Amino acid sequence: MIENRFARRAAALSPNFPASHFPGELDEGVIPFDSGFAAPQLLPDLTGFADDALTTWREETLQYSPPQGQPELRGWLAGMMNADGCALSAENILIVNGAKHGLELVCRLLIDEGDAVVVTAPTYFTAIPIFRSFGVEFVEIGQDADGLLVDDLERALAERRAEGKPAPKLIYNVADFHNPSGATMPEDRRRKLLEIAVREGIPVVEDTPYRRVRFEGDHVPSLKALDTTGIVFHLGTFSKLVAPGLRIGWVAAEAPLIARLIQLKSDGGSSPLVQRIIYEFARSGAFPAHVERVRALYRERRDAMVAAVRRELPGATLHVPEGGYYVWVTLPSHVDGDGFAARAAAAGVNIIAGSKFFATPGREWPANMSSPRNHVRLSYSYATVAQIEEGVKRLAAVYAPVEA
Amino acid sequence: MIENRFARRAAALSPNFPASHFPGELDEGVIPFDSGFAAPQLLPDLTGFADDALTTWREETLQYSPPQGQPELRGWLAGMMNADGCALSAENILIVNGAKHGLELVCRLLIDEGDAVVVTAPTYFTAIPIFRSFGVEFVEIGQDADGLLVDDLERALAERRAEGKPAPKLIYNVADFHNPSGATMPEDRRRKLLEIAVREGIPVVEDTPYRRVRFEGDHVPSLKALDTTGIVFHLGTFSKLVAPGLRIGWVAAEAPLIARLIQLKSDGGSSPLVQRIIYEFARSGAFPAHVERVRALYRERRDAMVAAVRRELPGATLHVPEGGYYVWVTLPSHVDGDGFAARAAAAGVNIIAGSKFFATPGREWPANMSSPRNHVRLSYSYATVAQIEEGVKRLAAVYAPVEA
Numbered sequence: 001m002i003e004n005r006f007a008r009r010a011a012a013l014s015p016n017f018p019a020s021h022f023p024g025e026l027d028e029g030v031i032p033f034d035s036g037f038a039a040p041q042l043l044p045d046l047t048g049f050a051d052d053a054l055t056t057w058r059e060e061t062l063q064y065s066p067p068q069g070q071p072e073l074r075g076w077l078a079g080m081m082n083a084d085g086c087a088l089s090a091e092n093i094l095i096v097n098g099a100k101h102g103l104e105l106v107c108r109l110l111i112d113e114g115d116a117v118v119v120t121a122p123t124y125f126t127a128i129p130i131f132r133s134f135g136v137e138f139v140e141i142g143q144d145a146d147g148l149l150v151d152d153l154e155r156a157l158a159e160r161r162a163e164g165k166p167a168p169k170l171i172y173n174v175a176d177f178h179n180p181s182g183a184t185m186p187e188d189r190r191r192k193l194l195e196i197a198v199r200e201g202i203p204v205v206e207d208t209p210y211r212r213v214r215f216e217g218d219h220v221p222s223l224k225a226l227d228t229t230g231i232v233f234h235l236g237t238f239s240k241l242v243a244p245g246l247r248i249g250w251v252a253a254e255a256p257l258i259a260r261l262i263q264l265k266s267d268g269g270s271s272p273l274v275q276r277i278i279y280e281f282a283r284s285g286a287f288p289a290h291v292e293r294v295r296a297l298y299r300e301r302r303d304a305m306v307a308a309v310r311r312e313l314p315g316a317t318l319h320v321p322e323g324g325y326y327v328w329v330t331l332p333s334h335v336d337g338d339g340f341a342a343r344a345a346a347a348g349v350n351i352i353a354g355s356k357f358f359a360t361p362g363r364e365w366p367a368n369m370s371s372p373r374n375h376v377r378l379s380y381s382y383a384t385v386a387q388i389e390e391g392v393k394r395l396a397a398v399y400a401p402v403e404a
Numbered sequence: 405m406i407e408n409r410f411a412r413r414a415a416a417l418s419p420n421f422p423a424s425h426f427p428g429e430l431d432e433g434v435i436p437f438d439s440g441f442a443a444p445q446l447l448p449d450l451t452g453f454a455d456d457a458l459t460t461w462r463e464e465t466l467q468y469s470p471p472q473g474q475p476e477l478r479g480w481l482a483g484m485m486n487a488d489g490c491a492l493s494a495e496n497i498l499i500v501n502g503a504k505h506g507l508e509l510v511c512r513l514l515i516d517e518g519d520a521v522v523v524t525a526p527t528y529f530t531a532i533p534i535f536r537s538f539g540v541e542f543v544e545i546g547q548d549a550d551g552l553l554v555d556d557l558e559r560a561l562a563e564r565r566a567e568g569k570p571a572p573k574l575i576y577n578v579a580d581f582h583n584p585s586g587a588t589m590p591e592d593r594r595r596k597l598l599e600i601a602v603r604e605g606i607p608v609v610e611d612t613p614y615r616r617v618r619f620e621g622d623h624v625p626s627l628k629a630l631d632t633t634g635i636v637f638h639l640g641t642f643s644k645l646v647a648p649g650l651r652i653g654w655v656a657a658e659a660p661l662i663a664r665l666i667q668l669k670s671d672g673g674s675s676p677l678v679q680r681i682i683y684e685f686a687r688s689g690a691f692p693a694h695v696e697r698v699r700a701l702y703r704e705r706r707d708a709m710v711a712a713v714r715r716e717l718p719g720a721t722l723h724v725p726e727g728g729y730y731v732w733v734t735l736p737s738h739v740d741g742d743g744f745a746a747r748a749a750a751a752g753v754n755i756i757a758g759s760k761f762f763a764t765p766g767r768e769w770p771a772n773m774s775s776p777r778n779h780v781r782l783s784y785s786y787a788t789v790a791q792i793e794e795g796v797k798r799l800a801a802v803y804a805p806v807e808a
Binding site (some may be wrong): 038044046051239266 | 426427428429439440441442444447448449450451454455458459462463464465466467468469470501502504505507508530533534537643647648649650651668670671672673674675676677678
């Protein structure tokens with residue numbers, strides 16, 4: 001009696017999700033390289049801001065509030081993005097319950113069942129079930145160390161046109177410190193991506209969870225900063241910069257599109273209490289100091305992870321990410337990522353097999369793309385340097401398949 | 405380029421929404437009888453609970469957390485519902501971002517485009533656009549002082565069957581202190597509703613925002629408490645009992661259905677910070693005292709509103725609600741609710757015309773149902789007793805249409 005197409009799709013999907021290991025659920029001694037949890041050492045002291053929010057601002061923070069979000073927080077976000085090259089106002093910002101909520105709303109605005117969407121191969125795995133729940137066809141485009149292969153995208157769009165297929169409805173990408181590949185697109189490739197998108201009339205959804213977690217290297221403008229036509233929906237989040245438990249993100253887009261997204265929101269808006277806490281923290285002196293601590297600690301852990309992998313996993317290759325939370329490891333051809341991840345779990349280290357990051361893992365791959373099963377993703381955000389060293393040693397012990 | 409069917413529907417809907425007047429946006433001197441804001445005097449002091457949540461529980465409250473919600477809060481909610489006649493465990497509870505979010509998830513589970521849903525006439529107006537965004541057909545069933553007319557429901561279902569139409573996919577109802585009608589269904593009518601639902605295999609969605617805001621009268625079991633077959637999805641919220649700004653509600657249903665709803669959630673879960681604050685408040689001694697204060701203050705305001713309407717608006721009739729936030733006023737036939745609401749706004753009182761609460765306002769109504777345009781809804785939750793008296797006096801001055 002209760003099956004509908006959404007439910008059927010969700011049921012079909014679930015085995016595909018990587019298992020979630022929340023910190024409180026980890027078995028003693030297990031080392032989590034699997035998920036993008038915040039380093040506990042970096043969770044900020046928000047008590048003073050909460051106290052202020054619940055006293056001075058009580059009639060705002062505990063009452064219903066406008067669905068677009070707290071105006072001062074929206075203004076602050078527009079200012080932060082403008083300092084990063086954009087030209088936005090509070091009108092261009094919609095507060096959402098995390099970037100995934102923003103992605104879902106953009107899908108609700110743009111996608112009808114059967115539409116195609118462009119994603120990278122590999123792509124952010126949590127985006128995959130969101131897209132699938134809308135019944136999309138995936139157009140997967142490979143990456144190199146500079147991110148999405150724009151020439152391949154151009155070719156794929158031309159092929160679709162030649163076959164009489166409609167253009168995809170959006171291009172989804174993580175241009176900074178890509179999850180999972182770690183790649184950052186240089187400015188010229190970003191400009192080329194936007195040129196294609198504008199020419200073909202395909203909206204670009206830029207997901208930027210790690211943008212402000214840069215360790216080194218040159219600043220590269222965001223796609224939104226390079227966007228002169230309003231074709232970019234920019235997704236942001238406080239999860240990676242302040243704390244995941246806040247569940248607050250934002251969408252930046254043209255004001256008329258923001259107005260449409262608000263109409264598609266039926267959740268009564270994000271909590272004004274949490275928005276006020278974030279706003280008071282963000283505009284305080286504690287915030288820039290916090291961001292520096294975030295960068296310094298994750299840089300240290302990235303360095304430890306890269307060194308350990310190079311030392312302990314012979315034949316594995318990686319491109320050192322300039323920021324973010326993850327190292328994408330390409331395995332030698334005799335090591336299967338799925339088997340390796342299973343052996344690692346048995347040895348007390350949670351890692352995620354590369355195949356989980358491909359929207360259609362069973363497909364045939366072109367010669368210039370490595371197989372989905374040839375990778376693992378290692379997160380260095382939650383484990384300490386000592387755990388990283390111990391964990392990669394455990395990985396080394398189960399790296400090669402046991403002889404039968 | 406960016407229209408899809410959701411967006412087209414949302415655009416078509418928006419003129420139908422009553423205007424939102426958030427407390428901070430009200431013009432000086434305007435009296436708001438329009439929306440279900442909490443009385444500012446009742447917003448609790450949560451500073452101690454927030455401080456605890458952000459220190460003792462920091463690694464839980466600022467980290468990612470399980471999408472089903474905080475286990476202790478789910479256990480507490482199951483216990484509260486069990487004290488109210490249910491037989492649930494934490495497994496049966498899903499934490500959501502307010503009851504509207506729960507309703508949307510249930511729609512995602514049950515509804516395909518073109519399906520029918522049963523709603524009351526009138527019904528909760530914010531539910532209307534949520535249902536419409538799923539492309540439903542409405543089956544509207546009238547109410548009397550005892551709520552949904554179950555005989556009319558039975559007749560409507562039989563007529564659909566005779567016409568070869570499929571059964572509706574769900575029955576949506578507010579059985580306690582209905583918004584807007586104020587009616588509470590007696591136990592025998594609830595049993596009859598469930599009997600029909602079970603016989604026809606139609607899930608019932610019970611929305612209970614006001615259930616614990618009872619002023620007087622006998623306790624009536626919830627539909628979930630009377631549900632022996634698992635056919636009821638129960639929606640709850642802390643908005644009316646603690647504070648709307650928390651944006652936390654819950655769905656109670658059979659565990660396998662909860663598991664399916666979790667698969668349909670893509671928002672990363674509700675904020676563990678807010679969940680911990682609520683849980684610590686709810687299990688403290690402050691909570692029962694708070695609930696008593698809520699009941700006492702709204703009872704006083706209900707009394708003031710009922711007395712003022714009886715005194716000032718000749719020919720208007722109302723059924724005194726035993727709880728909740730609203731008085732549903734039936735106007736004499738020469739007073740049109742839409743015109744009255746417009747005149748009231750000009751006189752500095754915001755009220756909502758009854759027609760806004762009907763899913764298909766333009767339809768022909770059977771003889772036993774009063775016209776959608778023959779009512780207004782007056783909220784007494786936010787205005788003080790003095791404002792209620794002044795506001796109803798202003799309403800009296802613009803009650804009858806001005807002679808041309």
